[in-house]
Amino acid sequence: MNILVNYSGDYLQLLTPELENKLQAIHLGIHTKSAEGADYLGWAEWPGSISPAFLQDIKETAERIRSTSDVLVVIGIGGSYLGSKAVIEALSTPFQNSNDLEVIFAGHLVSGEYLKQLMAYLDNKEVTLNIISKSGTTTEPAIAFRFLQQYMEKRYGNQAASRILVTTDEEKGALRTLAIEKGYRRYVIPGNIGGRYSVFTAVGLLPIAAAGHDIEKLINGAREAEKEFGVFDTNSNPAIQYAVIRNYLYDAGYPVEIMATFDEKLIYVQEWLKQLFGESEGKDGKGIFPTSVLYSTDLHSLGQYIQDGKRMLFESFLMVEKPAGDLTVFEAENDGDELNYLSGLTLHEFNLACHEATKTAHLAGGVPQISLTFEQLDEQHLGHLLYFYMMACAYSAYLLDINPFDQPGVEDYKSNIFKILNKPGYILL
Structure with missing residues (x-):
């Protein structure tokens, strides 16, 4: 090739x-x-290190999503959604087949109108959520997850936990803690791979497989x-x-x-x-x-x-x-x-x-x-x-x-918005 x-x-x-x-x-x-930045060079040898067992696990989870749901909502921003969105759009037809699982993305923007319309759209469909965030506190996806998690718990009750999947850090972070507390199925974002290089990890592979595409060939x-x-x-x-x-x-x-x-x-x-x-x-x-x-x-x-x-x-x-x-x-x-x-x-x-x-x-x-x-x-x-x-x-x-x-410039924007919104620990000078 x-x-x-x-x-x-x-x-x-x-x-x-x-x-x-x-x-x-x-x-x-x-x-x-x-x-320089060697701590985040894990992506360079990642494809060759992926085991058949890992791919099989992703495929089995994807098949469970496809068999129980009409829609997979993927919550993430930046590298947490763009890789899977790119692959899914590239491999799908422009016209949705009514028998296919639909993959919808949220958390990549903050819009009350979008979230209200999304939840209304989901009412007549079976739904699975996949929240993707290393920390769980990135503002945009965290806001979307707060609303969609509540939606899932109101709609599915005790069964909601089986319909929420978390892709996050292996060792730390608010989302990892929440997933353990709630009993959500977890997938790991490798610590040595940054978001924009993560499409071949569970970040990208799970939504891509759920959409019906062949992740082994990818x-x-x-x-x-x-x-x-x-x-x-x-x-x-x-x-x-x-x-x-x-x-x-x-x-x-x-x-x-x-x-x-x-x-x-x-x-x-x-x-x-x-x-x-x-x-x-x-x-x-x-x-x-x-x-x-x-x-x-x-x-x-x-x-x-x-x-x-x-x-x-x-x-x-x-x-x-x-x-x-x-x-x-x-x-x-x-x-x-x-x-x-x-x-x-x-x-x-x-x-x-x-x-x-x-x-x-x-x-x-x-x-x-x-x-x-x-x-x-x-x-x-x-x-x-x-x-x-x-x-x-x-x-x-x-x-x-x-x-x-x-990405120090991104961190500057985050710090400023926390100050403007009076997040504890941040002072607007």
């Missing part, structure tokens, strides 16, 4: 001896767990990527290539990356990427700002700015080589829409042509281009792709001399 990285410039010219030495040091730091794809990207080769390792190109463009005066796709099923992969790169790199006055577009939709809105606006952007296309389904343009008897010249062309082929046309136009407009291509959108290839991005992100942050695994 190859990820092809194509760059509008000459990649080999970027590889100076000094850069090669720095990349090799980063590689050793990641794989010997000696790099993990197999990640294991293949772990093995492939564990080899240091600046000419053939796509994670290194992508990181090098991104950082060269950043140094050349392009601090904004537009992640573009032609497949609407990848929208939440882009959302996951924005958190992954934004939280990992945006520190110390440094970092590439990640944003995203869906083509060709956004060619008719943001496309004008990308083509002719301020020259601070570079563009990264994420392309799927083989679509799961397609249509071919047919010849109409009356060519009133003037589309008969497209007869025999598939819609995937149209998007490939649109990709080439967009690249050519934007490059001429001063927007450097990267294209990332993977074969097809299924569990195995998606697992490979997500691991690729995590490894590329680590390299990219380390090239900027940034710790990829903390």
Whole structure:
């Protein structure tokens, strides 16, 4: 399973001896767990360490959820929901099958209207909750859980405990204490894996399996990527290539990356990427700002700015080589829409042509281009792709001399809101 990285410039010219030495040091730091932030490098070798028994346990729990529930409500924010949301959206059809378990997310925003409407929607359905939080005190999911836990206890009484699952820290935290007290089934967030790198842990795997997707294939794809990207080769390792190109463009005066796709099923992969790169790199006055577009939709809105606006952007296309389904343009008897010249062309082929046309136009407009291509959108290839991005992100942050695994800016916001809301122990100065 190859990820092809194509760059509008000459990649080999970027590889100076000094850069090669720095990349090799980063590689050793990641794989010997000696790099900055090493306490959170557990994700790098996690796929290969997963046991068959662990996957079987997740699958059995998921099957119990599917057999007893119409809806799984996943409560979490940031890395506690974006990974599973990205995979589920990428692998599901846009139109819900009434026989499928529905996975709904809560706790990623604070909205009384949303929660009221959600609980009203759940009234005629059988429900399971999965609350995901290392501490249990992150404000947004904690608020949602307070309301939804009460809803479950009022509705199911003593049976509520069997319908609430907790994914939290193994050793400490308010949510762990509550789960023990209430008798909730617990899954562990590994202490050496941060939220935005946790999609291959129970954080992501349980909702993904409950949605009916094959987590063994997902993990197999990640294991293949772990093995492939564990080899240091600046000419053939796509994670290194992508990181090098991104950082060269950043140094050349392009601090904004537009992640573009032609497949609407990848929208939440882009959302996951924005958190992954934004939280990992945006520190110390440094970092590439990640944003995203869906083509060709956004060619008719943001496309004008990308083509002719301020020259601070570079563009990264994420392309799927083989679509799961397609249509071919047919010849109409009356060519009133003037589309008969497209007869025999598939819609995937149209998007490939649109990709080439967009690249050519934007490059001429001063927007450097990267294209990332993977074969097809299924569990195995998606697992490979997500691991690729995590490894590329680590390299990219380390090239900027940034710790990829903390988020001090997020902690500042949390501290301020606690002061504003008069949380005990916090003083507003």
